[in-house]
Amino acid sequence: PPIEIPMAPIKIVITGGAGQIAYSLIPPLCSGIVFGADQPVIISLLDITPAMAMLAGVVMEVEDLAYPLVAGVSGTDDPMVAFKDADYAVFLGAFPRKEGMERKDVMQKNIGIFNSQGAALNTAKPTVKCVVVGNPANTNANILARAAPSIPKKNITALTRLDHNRANSMIAIKCGVSVADVSGVFIWGNHSSTQYPDVRHATVGGEAVMQKCDKEWLEGEFVTTVQKRGAAIIAARKLSSAASAAKAICDHLHDWVLGSDKIISMAIDSTENPYGVPPGLVYSFPVKCSQGEYQIVSGLSIDEFSQAKMDATAAELGEEMQLALSSSAERVLAIGGGGNAVDRSGVWTVASAMLRPWTRWTSMPRYIVWSSQCVERASSRQSCCRGLVYAKKPVTYRMF
16 A cells, blocks of 8 residues: 655644633644644744743643644744744734723834734745734734735735624524525625625525615624624623634635635735725735635625725725834934934834945844834935844844
8 A cells, every 4th residue: 555644744823822812723723624634733832921821831731632633832932933934823912902092002012013023924934824813903914014025915814704704694693594505795804893794795595695684784783793793792701702713713724725615705915906905905805715825806896885885994904004104113213322223112222233324234233124214314325214224132123
């Protein structure tokens, strides 16, 4: 008989590895239902330093699950260790908006997180597939893509599959059928209260949803319920979605990697899309997946109601990116006396840094800093809005 060669393990990074979503996500990833019944996995868990004791407990539990496909599990607070040679990355960790915080404050925190993790993501395999879950997921994914230029933008996505599943489930319940009988429901735009769950092309058992369900309900209560479902769950259980979020992540990864006959929802780079959505956003589209790739479903008719909803959620994403860009600009390095570089926002400091013209090279480590504002010039020769920072200590934040 032919000798069966076991498949090489794939490495899956999970940030926020000590959190409740990770706790629900890890078992199915280890079981074989996501990547295949014969695909070994290595689980790499990343979290902040104060969570290391809890993360050690999660590692022990993964070991105790005794799944045959688990080829290794580890926990760390070092992104460079976690992302090294990763095949897949699930970004659960993000800074949540707390009472009294402005959106800009939250955005600044998340810029720091995803710039740092983006720098580490560059150590993953160039084919790494990423899904961002931590909110604001779409804009965080956009920040991550900018911070990890070695990774193709098409490989960095955000999760709207949870919204997709919620919408499909609501239609199934309304019509008294199984979710398996529902098709053609999908999500446009942002994972937020402006998202648009579209049923214009949906069917239930072959019958058009627009004919089967009341139009007023479809355009009113259905849309707003899907949009606000996450907030309703938090209000009810005092915690955000965990089991349903984990299931949605598994669905997202499974269909992306192994393919699906159904139209699904993925938030992806909007550049060159066929529906007139502004480029440069991470926007949810209806897609089909095959052989590890996805393709936007084109040719769908868009009526006036749908167009207005799609435009509104695109506008919100544009505002979020502008806020992210303005927040990022505040982290411009100011070159002070004696060549010391300090961060105006007070988040981090780089000692003994010197800004040099692009044409000048030294043996010191080079760290690129992009800014939308001109930095103070270290010499009259530096006259552009972007430059190289030479620093004795590593800079983990990449400006854009």
